[in-house]
Amino acid sequence: MKNYNVLIIGSGPAGLFSAIELEKLGLDKIAIVDRNPYPAGGLLNDGKLNFDYRVGFDIDELQIDRARAEKMMQEIKKVLTRFPRCKQVTFINGNGKLAALVAMASEHGAQFIAPEQWHWGTDNGKALVDYLRGILKKTDFLLGTEVSALECRGVNDFRLNCLKSGKKTSYRTRALLAAPGRSGAYWFRDAARAMNIHHNFGPIDVGIRLELNRKFYDAITDIVYDPKFIFKTSRHGDKVRTFCTNPGGRVRVENYGDFKLINGDAFSGRKTPNTNFALINTVALTKPLSDTTEFGQRIAKQFYLLGGGKPIMQRVGDFREGRRSSEATFNSATRHFEVCKATGSATPGDISLAMPARIMDNLWESLKKLDKIVPGILHPSTLIYAPEIKFFDTQYPTDCNLETNIKGIFVAGDGAGKSRGIVGAAISGIIAARGIARRC
Ligand SMILES: Cc1cc2nc3c(=O)[nH]c(=O)nc-3n(C[C@H](O)[C@H](O)[C@H](O)COP(=O)(O)OP(=O)(O)OC[C@H]3O[C@@H](n4cnc5c(N)ncnc54)[C@H](O)[C@@H]3O)c2cc1C
DSSP states (O other), rough: OOOEEEEEEOOOHHHHHHHHHHHHHTOEEEEEESSSSSSOOOGGGGEEEEEEETTTOOOHTTTHHHHHHHHHHHHHHHHHHHHHHEEEEOOOOOHHHHHHHHHHHTTTTTEEEEEEEOOOOGHHHHHHHHHHHHOOSEEEEEESEEEEEEEEEEETTTEEEETTTEEEEEEEEHHHHHOOOTHHHHHHHHHHHHTTTTOOOEEEEEEEEEEGGGGGHHEEEESSSSSSEEEEEETTTOOEEEEEEETTTTEEEEEEESSSSEEOOOOOSSOOSSSEEEEEEEEOOOOOOOOOHHHHHHHHHHHHHTTTSSEEEEEHHHTTTTTOGGGHHHOOTTTGGGOHHHSSEEEEOOOOGGGGGHHHHHHHHHHHHHHHSSSTTTTOEEEEEEEEOOOOEEEEETTOOBBBBTTTTTOSSSGTOOOOHHHHHHHHHHHHHHHHHHHH
């Protein structure tokens, strides 16, 4: 059995940046394990980078202050923006139009955040990952290797039981970093439970993705590539925000086996005539049910059932009239639906049949406000896709080094509730690496 000082589960931004930091700190015998044959995690998707301490992570959850977050973002920026195809798309300094947007949003009861943003595009994802992998000189990549179980054999003695090409194999390590992303979050929760690693249920984000002819949103996205509007709804007092805007992008469907979720991305060069963005409502549960995962999955399965195994899409024109969208009238010119041609694969139907009423109220109230800030987004042709759900919900209580209650086991990234995006995942990976270096 091969012995390591540090084993990292997951080759997404949390895993890769932690390995870069561990090498920088002089550690050796490091390996990244990933079930995929190519080390990337979510780095192959779109690649919008938000450099703002309010976006994509929570400084309280990471137990850092704003100054430290900003310093770490600079370190990450230095690495990622050295990749030549990563381009700055939102400029904050000297952007005179931002103040007007902040004022207009506030007039309609919304907060507006404009982070400095960079983008490499889905088509450049592989080249970016090759560039990051090239920085790592001493790290082994154990790819196509699925971790099935974790074992603690004593102080600083852990074993990873894995499957590679159907064969069982094990690795031994002194310290373990779990960065399994959202796709591995539920496997890790079960594995953590078996090892008595403490966890809590955090909030999830449930909502929709809008796709519209880009001419309606260009006025905003020409100023800020991925604008962040945050609403507090008057009816329920809940938080709703825009997220992951893709000017000239496409709507994507993610397959989770017994349900499907909506997402979106964009290429660097080739553009569609549309823009898409998510509008999501933060939902936290207490008693008698705190399991936000179960709640979110039931919503997703309801859409899957009603959409015949696909997500649902509905024209705003139909939604306003309280009727479902149908194949027959989906591209009707008399109803002005031809203005936006769908790029995502979903079933024309009725969003409000599957979405809980409180969430639907919140989303529609926020959309009406947004339509006042950006007139035209609620054109009848605009498409509402659902469900878009972000499961960042399992949180692990850790110390400030992201070490769990089991000494020697650290967590980072989206799958551990420590981030909600590439930059946040990278920050959490670096924090964990520094903690591991102190221990090893
Ligand atoms: C379509 C789409 C577009 C996105 N666009 C953006 C964007 O523009 N900007 C942004 O900031 N974020 C974006 N995101 C989110 C971003 O990808 C994630 O926030 C980020 O990748 C999280 O990093 P991570 O390291 O925590 O996990 P991940 O990147 O998900 O990596 C986790 C890795 O762990 C591996 N793994 C899981 N379980 C196991 C196991 N049991 N054994 C072995 N390996 C395992 C997985 O195979 C995966 O490679 C997008 C996501 C999607 C789906």
